[in-house]
Amino acid sequence: MxxxxxxxxxxxxxxxxxxxxxxxxxxxxxxxxxxxxxxxxxxxxxxxxxxxxxxxxxxxxxxxxxxxxxxxxxxxxxxxxxxxxxxxxxxxxxxxxxxxxxxxxxxxxxxxxxGDLVACFCLTEPEAGSDLGNVSTLAEETDDGYVLNGMKTWVTNGPVADFYTVLCQTDPAKKLKGLNFFFIPAGTPGFSHSKAFDLLGTRTTKISEIAFNQCRIPKTHRLGGEGRGLSNLMNILAEIRVMTAALAIGLQRACLTDSIRYARERAQFGRVIGKYQLIQAKIANMATDLEASNLLTYKTTHLIDDRVACLKEASMAKYFATEAACRAADEATRVFGAYAYSMEYTPQRYYRDSRFLLYGGGTHEILQTNLARWAGL
Missing domain, CATH: 1.10.540.10 (Acyl-CoA dehydrogenase/oxidase, N-terminal domain)
Known part of the structure; x- marks a missing residue:
């Protein structure tokens, strides 16, 4: 496309x-x-x-x-x-x-x-993942700014970032209408982070918890109008989801390329395994999933570029492409057989990294609920 x-x-x-x-x-x-x-x-x-x-x-x-x-x-x-x-x-x-x-x-x-400074985005909390109405990190307004108290978790770049964009609640009674984003430079008094989590995959991605304890910032550090946090987030939600789909396409391509290369080289019973129909079926399924993921994803990016509302399409792209990436990673381990269990070969990394795609931008259980509603259920 x-x-x-x-x-x-x-x-x-x-x-x-x-x-x-x-x-x-x-x-x-x-x-x-x-x-x-x-x-x-x-x-x-x-x-x-x-x-x-x-x-x-x-x-x-x-x-x-x-x-x-x-x-x-x-x-x-x-x-x-x-x-x-x-x-x-x-x-x-x-x-x-x-x-x-x-x-x-x-x-x-x-x-x-x-690339001189590292950025970070703090949304998720221990009790607030998909349910943003349950965000409890509080930003209390004072005469000269805000005081932040609370905790964020699963923060990508958390231990290494130079500045943070943080979703906070300014008026708990307003729930979603009380959400706002704030800018927090690293080193601000009252700000701290945990050590990096030990992750299954995406091993170079540093993820941690972030804590705020009487963390004071000026009023100019509120990003956007009062109570506009959720609506401003919704403005880029389609981009977040389609970006995740693009990541999934990249992983699918790696799985397919390495599987084809291996199937052409690995011989069993007197011929390369790519001559066997069951291996061919795996390659065919991976290639078809990849093509479908491409069509869904780049149809959506073009809609975004044309300023057409497309949260449904972005959700479909994210859901399909990331599930397809998980299937491709699994199939790659099967094409490689026992060698996929060795850390020297790429399928083990693809398999571990594929799980990362399932969570960001909306869990698939939430996406399926929304897609069913958009379909008319």
């Missing part, structure tokens, strides 16, 4: 970077499990972090489609680098760009576009 030369050019450029720089380091980065700071800076040098933002403001002047193409290619190389990039491009910097002061954008947003 290519609609412009820009899509072709960005895909070729990102594919070259992934093939020559990311894939050769992917296994080592995954095994070490450290935040890939040098790789992060390299992605920033390519202008990827600013793809969603206008050139006149310091971005790269792209759109959602180009952003998703980049995320897809990075996920083909290493899912955790793609996840960090997605956080930097979208959730971690979006509200600062649109609602921060010029001083805040100059000090934090522009360096983040270059």
């Amino acid at each position: 290519i609609r412009s030369n820009a899509e072709t050019l960005i895909r070729k450029s990102m594919a070259r970077f992934v093939d020559h720089e990311l894939i050769p380091q992917a296994q080592e980065l995954d095994e070490k499990g450290d935040f890939p700071r040098e790789m992060f800076r390299r992605v920033g040098e390519l202008g990827v972090f600013g793809l969603r933002y206008p050139k006149k403001d310091g971005g790269s002047g792209g759109n959602t489609t180009l952003f998703c193409v980049s995320c897809e290619e990075l996920a083909r190389g290493l899912m955790s680098v793609a996840a960090i990039t997605a956080m930097q491009c979208l959730m971690g910097t979006n509200f600062l760009f649109h609602y921060g002061t010029e001083e805040m954008r100059e000090r934090y947003w522009r360096p983040a576009m270059r």
